[in-house]
Amino acid sequence: RFKFCCDFRLQFQAVQSAEWLIFYIKIETNFFIQVISGMSADHRALLQKHTMNIQDNLQSSVMVVVDELYSKNIINRNQKSDISAEKTNYRKVAVLLDILPDCGSQAFTQFVTAIKKHVHSELAEAIQY
Numbered sequence: 461r462f463k464f465c466c467d468f469r470l471q472f473q474a475v476q477s478a479e480w481l482i483f484y485i486k487i488e489t490n491f492f493i494q495v496i497s498g499m500s501a502d503h504r505a506l507l508q509k510h511t512m513n514i515q516d517n518l519q520s521s522v523m524v525v526v527d528e529l530y531s532k533n534i535i536n537r538n539q540k541s542d543i544s545a546e547k548t549n550y551r552k553v554a555v556l557l558d559i560l561p562d563c564g565s566q567a568f569t570q571f572v573t574a575i576k577k578h579v580h581s582e583l584a585e586a587i588q589y
Contacts, residue, residue, distance in 0.1 A: 498561055498562045498563070498564065498565070498567075499560065499561045499562070499563070499564070499565065499567050499568050500565065500568070503561075503567075503568035504561050506568070506587055506588065506589075507557060507560065507561065507568070507587070510586065510587040511557060513583065513586060513587065514553065514557065514583070514587065515550065515553050515554070515557075517579065517580060517583045518553050518575070518579060518583070519549035519550060519552075519553055520549065521578050521579045522543075522549050522552045522553050522556065523543075523544070523552070524574075524578045524579075525556070525571070525574045525575060525578055525579065526540055526543050526544070526552070526556060527540075528570075528573075528574035528577065528578060529563075529567075529570060529571065529574060532566075532570050532574075534560075534563050534564065534566065534567050534570045534571070535559060535560075535563055539559050539563075542555055542559070543555045543556050543559070572584045572587060572588060575587070
């Protein structure tokens with residue numbers, strides 16, 4: 461994910477000569493791109509390794525976990541809506557697992573914490589190894 465920011469400063473000066481009115485405009489810009497890093501390769505591998513276990517055990521509580529991740533700013537409103545739009549809990553979990561790797565460096569830790577808090581501490585422990 462990227463965050464684009466731009467700051468403009470505009471300076472305006474008018475100078476009148478005998479025959480002309482001259483305008484000087486100076487524009488200063490400050491433009492930068494902030495790269496928001498994704499999940500580590502190790503955490504991505506753990507999610508992939510435990511996909512079936514997560515699918516089997518998270519379906520009944522998937523939206524509680526999604527709400528927790530949303531409240532922690534791990535997923536955004538559009539991502540939450542994409543997950544909610546799925547008709548089955550199986551698909552909701554699948555979409556969540558597709559989204560999570562791109563949700564920042566804290567996504568895995570917050571996901572495990574949400575599972576421990578709302579689902580099963582055994583599942584949370586299992587997916588960490």
